[in-house]
Amino acid sequence: MKEAEIRRLLAANLLCVFTIVLTAVVPAFFWDGFTILGTHLAWLCICSVCVSTLNIILHLVLKPNLTPKRSSFAHKISRFLKCCIYFFMSCILFHAIIVLYGAPLIESVTETFLFAVLLSTFTTLQCLCMLGPNIQAWIRVFSKNGAMSIWESSLQITTICSILGAWFGAFPIPLDWDRPWQVWPISCSLGATFGYMAGLIIAPLWIHWNRKQLTYKSR
């Protein structure tokens, strides 16, 4: 059972990684002059949209969190609206935090905001898919021994890796190498993406290695 779940997790995560790689490669066939560095904003949009659609589809297909109770249609709609509001709020919050960390306040607002959207896609959207608009559950998952399934462990790892990647992405900005990827926010968004991808790959492996120690207690 556990092995099968881990395999499913691995497949899903590899699909995610594959999608991100595709977002970097495929648009160049349809759109002349598309590169990640050159048309970074376009790539940010494409990547966010693709990753979020894929995540939603995976969530609908795999249904990792088994909610036994059937809910009404109105309830679903309200849940969906709540999710949208939460996502938007998280974008704003990320934007504010990024600015407080030293990003320019007025110039390149679009870049900063799209970067915030990307970060939200990698972190908040995952939580929303997995846990729903239930802050209670979020708090539980992001504390020690809080994960209750391998999906939640994976969520922990990918979120932390994405944020760490974005944080490390800020490091090359001051260097005087004059590379195109040192421009704000390219290094940070690339860092977040690489962190996310690394998290996606690390999570199943880590769970596999630690499957003896990981005992998920049910609620």
Place this chain on the structure above:
Amino acid sequence: MQRWPVLLFLAWVCFLFFAGIGLFMSGFLLTRIELASSSSCSDPFVPPSWERQSLPPGSCWAPQRFSKAVLVIIDALRFEFAHFNPAKASPRPYENKLSFLHHLVTSQPRHARLYRFRADPPTATMQRIKGLTTGSLPTFIDVGSNFATYAIQEDNLLAQLVQNGRRVIFMGDDTWEGLFPKKFFRSYFFPSFNVKDLHTVDDGILQHLYPTVDSGEWDMLIAHFLGVDHCGHKHGPDHAEMAKKLTQMNEMLRSLVEHLGNDTLLLVAGDHGMTETGDHGGDSEKEVNAALFVYSKTPLFGTGPPEEPEAVAQVNLVPTVALLLGVPIPYSNIGEVMAELFSGDGDAVSAALQQLLVYHINAKQVDRFLHSYSLVAQDLPAEQLQHLQDLFSGAVEEHAQLLAQVQRPTLVPPELESRLGSLIGRFQLYLREARAVCTQSWARFHPLRMVGGCTLIAASCLLCYMASELATASDSFYRSCLLYPLLWGLVVAVLLGLAHAFTQNGLDLLLVSSWAAAASQLGFFWHWWGWHPKRARLVGSQPPLANVSLRQRLQAWLQLAFPMGILLFRCGAMFSDSFVVAEARVAPFLLASLVMLLIGKLHWDGRLTVPEGPKQQLLGFSSYRREIWYLLCLVAMLLVCVRLSSFFHQCREEIPQCRPSLFLSPLASLRNTRAKNLFYLLCVALLAGLVCAVRSWLRHYGNLNSSDPLVLFVRWGFPLVVLCIACYWAVASSADDSLGKLQELVQVAVVAFPWAVYGLASVGLLLLLCNPMTVFAKDTRESAGSIVTPYLGVPSSEVDFLHVIPQIYKRMQESQKSCLERGGCRATVAAYGLGSVYSAALVIALTLLGFLLMLLHSERLSLAFLLLFLEAFVLLHIHTRARGLAGDAEPFSVPWYAVISWLLAASQFFYSTGHQPIFPAIHWNAAFVGFHLDHSTNLLPAVLVGANTFASHILFAVSCPLLLLWPFVCEMPSSQRKKPKKEPREELQEVEEHMMEMRLRESPEKFSIALLQLGLKYLFVLGTQLLACVCAAMILRRHLMVWKVFAPKFLFESLGFVVSSICLLLGISLVMRVDCAVSTWFSQLQLR
């Protein structure tokens, strides 16, 4: 409480660090070796084949071309100032102002020429004067002695002129007086240091210039104008004042040329340029690009001027002027003659022969210098010297051959000309390569001393860490970790002293102290090895226990990893020049990350949620504790503070697109009166707000109730200080010219108000030292006092009854209440503010220091200081809350993250008070707050400028003990305002709930150890940063950016370390002083 051992321990650790810094510095920042020899007229430099008799009388080495010379130095005359471009439609204030120079160049192309004059860094005036007279390159360390100009020992142009009987007259900048004492025939010195004074020096020179020129009693006249430089410092180049100043210079040159005779050479030179902000000192293009203008009434040049002005090195002026005036070239000169000035008005061949002669003399002189230098010092690489020697001998040989051929007219002019040209080229090549070799290798290091200094600092860091881990109050700790190491050090110092006394060598204090430091460190580690009880227990045979402790140790290491990781990143950033340049953004980034990580870690450990799990699930947030909101608000406030503080940054030249903050310039430079008034009001309001905040804080904790002098000072002295600062700002920021007759009054006021602030602040600090108790004791033991205030006569009116009856009622109410509360009217002593007596003293001291430091900065930086206080306050609260939530077992030890965040905030505000670790960014103006004229000593301005530069280091280091005290102060729930802490007499032990800082007094041993640990942790973090800087400077000493980035950073960091450690000691000793006072207070209370 053990006070002295703690202070002694910290002082000893500081000494260890200082010894390391000193040792490293002596190996890293070396001066060039100055040769004492000097050239003389009889040196055999004239080629033997040349007719010696052709030398006219009064000439040495080469025929004299001019009998007189006027050297006009216009300080900071950038090339753009002197260059005239008639095509420019709308010139900026500093452009096209020296039109007379352009007029001369166009109307008399063979008499006048303009050059780009390339100054060597460092572009500070004193170094440039040295370069302009000795013809050599001053090294980096000379920059530090900008305040104290000392006499030039090397052979120089002025010495040669005087030696050969010329009369030198000087007028202008009094820096020259220190550099050339008693060299001048006549001199008119004017004070140079007050950069706000644009006119004293220039007007003084103009008063004497023309009469002196007309009198004719001189051979060399030097006039050093400072107005342009001061104008740059005060207003920047792009200002109407600069246009006025340059126009004045233009008029001066015009009338000076009218007064000159035919036998006089006129040189107009800038000693360095200036940046866009009017500063100088570095090596950016705008700073090194000065102007040189040469003119004489007899034709100088063989040909007309080239299209684009030629660039000449600044040292080239020395041999040129020396040979033109017919005196020997100074011994240590490495400049190259400007040959076109020697061409005269003959034909091409004779001009070339003339040039060849001066090149030959010049090359011989440089060769002699290199030879004698290589005998004294080995720092010039031997193979390069050999190469230079080959070049030189080849050129000299060919020169001799050529001269022999010239004697016999066998060569036809065109061939001769080409051979002469190639020979001149060879001499030029030799001279330029020689200069390049010297420039390259005059940064000579002592690797052994550098490694030694590095090791000392690293060992001191390790010592700090270990001592902070194992400090206990026991006597054996002090004995084995303080007394014995000190004895070791003393023994070694005495032994070394004796050895020196026997061998009669000069005693090198630095070496002795570093050996002593090393010995005492060895002693510490040796005794630690023997004393460490854990080791003994570990060896003692219980493997499971060892295992457990191993795991615990691993966990402890992981706990450490989070703050230490941030520290590691900070240290790593010192090794990259880009990160050092961008440190103003790195420190806030790391601080924000540290605090966010702290919150994240608390959350991860489940400290933020209510432990018993979710009860109500209606709202998602319900399972959080209520304090979490407070904590999150604090973190948000901290982040906002950190972000806002970046609006006060100064710029470095390495980031060209950076614009310095508007808040850095003084209010006087604002032209918009309304904005000026608004800013002024804002700054004064902020000051008043700070005083109000401090007073309300003190009142909240009951420290404002007593009638001690100190409390009275806080009540009345603080507003007075603010008033004085406000008046000073008002006077200083008013426009210079608008006051007219009041000018003299203003001059007095500008000096008087700062002195009033200095006086008041020192009175406050003295009061604080004399009696730091801000406690108001109400003794209710003898409650038999009269109930009613005594009144005279019978109550005649209703008013008297109104006065009396409420008092009786109140009294009854009070006594009943206290009876109810205590269950019996027992006598107590109520002490208001005893619970925060330590912090109150520190807060008062910090406020006073803050006022002093704000006075030294420009007005609008008080905003940054307010942010500093706010951020420190927020950090303390976050620290307190986080400790409360984490539920630390040891309330007496300050966690590492708090110390590291404190130091990160300190370095963040170093940048946010408008500083950068480079020399041009030093706020020299601070030396003139309260001093109108020149200083008599160098100590006072150095202290003022140092206090200005390290303001945030000072404030954060003094306030460091607050990290320990604050959690105790905040123990009181905020709902119980102004509730006095009842200090029970020995028989009444019932009230225990609000002990606050008295908990510290309860266990004095723990308190002293806590202070020691805090000090050691602070020194450890400071020392680690310093170690990173030192290692960076050592490893990257051949890096391109070493003199521009790493060496200044190292200097600033080590100075900052010295200032911080001294202030840390002061802060801790202030706490000890308060502790003394509290002890005496208690003993008096018991006696009563």
